[in-house]
Amino acid sequence: MLTEELIAEPHLNVRGKLIRRQDADYEQARKVHNGMIDKYPDMIVQCVDVADVIAAVNFARENDVLVAVRSGGHSGGGFGMCDKGLVIDLSHMKGVHVDPVERTALVDAGCTLGDVDHATHAFGLALPSGIVSTTGVGGITLGGGLGHLTRHCGLSIDNMLEADVVLPDGSFVKASATQNQDLFWGLRGGGGNFGVVTSFLFRLHPVSMVVGGPMLWPMSEARTVMQWYRTFIQKAPSISMGSLRFCRCRPDRRFPSICGGKRCAE
């Protein structure tokens, strides 16, 4: 476990930043998307490369330290943070390498969906994944990855070709359909339970023009709209995607972009 002495002098050989409670950037570094999560790790290692991840994993194992792995920090339950223990923060590992001929992207585990979109769109390509640009590729992929392109191109894990992983014993392996197949199977939906993924190789899809946006109906029409949607989406071509949501708009608020400036009645 992490003693006062170990926290003061961890002998952790990393190129990234090691942040502890007394440091000025500690408050910022422990923040995650869900503001209700308020956890206080003893140390946060902001890894910059695979060697940093290996060093952090070895340090945690050798000293029997609780570990949380953070990528985009969007876990609703705050699983990318821990109380006490060590956070392996991947959010500074940001490279995206697109191969436009093979239609693949090698994506570092700290990228957000926005980082990937930015890099792939330049080539008219896209990774099927979630709908919010600040979500981390790490967590969303390991959980499946559902979004606007899913009906046509599958989940993120259907398009994951390889993953580089640091295992709990500190070894570095590749998982794919031909190497470490059992690990590859587990990573596709099993969450972050098998090791720290440092990068993903994805298949990309050509995506040129996307037309989209919200349509709003009052709550009183919910039944009619849902019945219509059930029939519509079964017959709709796979290139179209939709989702039904119930939301409350404050009656005193105007939403010019979606309600044409009218006040919402419901």
Ligand SMILES: Cc1cc2nc3c(=O)[nH]c(=O)nc-3n(C[C@H](O)[C@H](O)[C@H](O)COP(=O)(O)OP(=O)(O)OC[C@H]3O[C@@H](n4cnc5c(N)ncnc54)[C@H](O)[C@@H]3O)c2cc1C
């Ligand atoms: C605003 C918002 C929008 C969302 N939209 C969608 C959506 O459109 N589609 C969808 O499918 N999901 C969506 N989600 C759910 C989201 O995919 C999950 O919460 C996901 O786990 C977030 O990943 P993260 O890397 O951002 O989070 P983190 O909190 O960093 O990580 C989440 C979990 O994954 C583990 N993990 C992360 N990276 C790694 C890694 N490299 N190696 C090992 N373990 C790792 C962490 O330890 C933690 O347990 C959304 C969530 C939010 C908050």
